[in-house]
Amino acid sequence: MSDEFQKRRSPVKRVAALFLLVAVVLLGSALMRHPDTPLPDRWNVFEPLAVKDPITPLTAWKLDWATSDPKLCKQVMQDVGRITEMDDLEVDGNCGIVGRVQLRRVGDADIGPIETACATALRTAMWEEHGVQPIALDLFNAKVSRIRHVGSYNCRRISGTSRMSTHATASAIDVTGFDLTDGTRIRLLKDWDDDDLKAQFLREVRDTSCDWFGTTLGPDYNAAHADHFHLQNKGWGPCR
Structure with missing residues (x-):
C-alpha cells in the first residue's frame, strides 16, 4: 500500500472513528435517560444524589x-x-x-x-x-x-x-x-x-x-x- 494512498485514507478513518464515538455517546445518553433503563440510579450521571x-x-x-x-x-x-x-x-x-x-x-x-x-x-x-x-x-x-x-x-x-x-x-x-x-x-x-x-x-x-x-x-x-x-x-x- 502506497504512502500516498495511506494519507488519503487516514482522514476517512478519523471521520469514521469520530462518528462512531459520537454515536456511542448519544446512544449511551439515550439509554441513561430512558425511563426503563437497566442502569442503577447510583451509576447514572443524569440521576441526582x-x-x-x-x-x-x-x-x-x-x-x-x-x-x-x-x-x-x-x-x-x-x-x-x-x-x-x-x-x-x-x-x-x-x-x-x-x-x-x-x-x-x-x-x-x-x-x-x-x-x-x-x-x-x-x-x-x-x-x-x-x-x-x-x-x-x-x-x-x-x-x-x-x-x-x-x-x-x-x-x-x-x-x-x-x-x-x-x-x-x-x-x-x-x-x-x-x-x-x-x-x-x-x-x-x-x-x-x-x-x-x-x-x-x-x-x-x-x-x-x-x-x-x-x-x-x-x-x-x-x-x-x-x-x-x-x-x-x-x-x-x-x-x-
Whole structure:
C-alpha cells in the first residue's frame, strides 16, 4: 500500500472513528435517560444524589451537584431528613444563608432544630448514613439516636483574625457528641482522651467526616476545638 494512498485514507478513518464515538455517546445518553433503563440510579450521571444509595465513583460528583443547587439540595434532603424550607437570609456581603433550612433530623438521628444551609445539612446526612451509623453499629451494636451540636450559623469572624468564619454563611456545623439508642452518651470534651470504645468511636467518625466535608477540626487540631468537631463544607483543609 502506497504512502500516498495511506494519507488519503487516514482522514476517512478519523471521520469514521469520530462518528462512531459520537454515536456511542448519544446512544449511551439515550439509554441513561430512558425511563426503563437497566442502569442503577447510583451509576447514572443524569440521576441526582440519593443519600442512602451505596457509594460509587459518581457519588462525590453527585454531592457537588446537589450542594451547588439549593433547590435540588432541598429535594434530596426531603427524602432523608426532616427539614423546613426557609427563605434565604441576606444580612450583608459577609453574612447570610443561601438555601436556608431548619434541620431537625438526618436519617435515623435527631439533630435539631438547627438553622443552616442545605449544603451543610446534606453533607451531614451523608456523614450520618455512611460514617456515623455504620461505626456505631460496628463498635456498640447500637445506632446513633441524636447528634449533639452547638450550632451552624453565626455572623462572626474567626477568633483572633480579621477573616469571616464559615459559620457566617452556615457553611459549617459544630458537633459536640452523640447519643446512642442503648443509652450510651458520647461527648468530645469528656471522652476524647479516654482509652475505650467511646474514644475510638470519636476518632473513627472524625476520620470519616473528611469524606464528606472539606475541612474537619477537632481536639487534635487545637485547644479551641477540644469540645467539638468543626465540620466545614469547602476547602482543602486538615482532617484533625
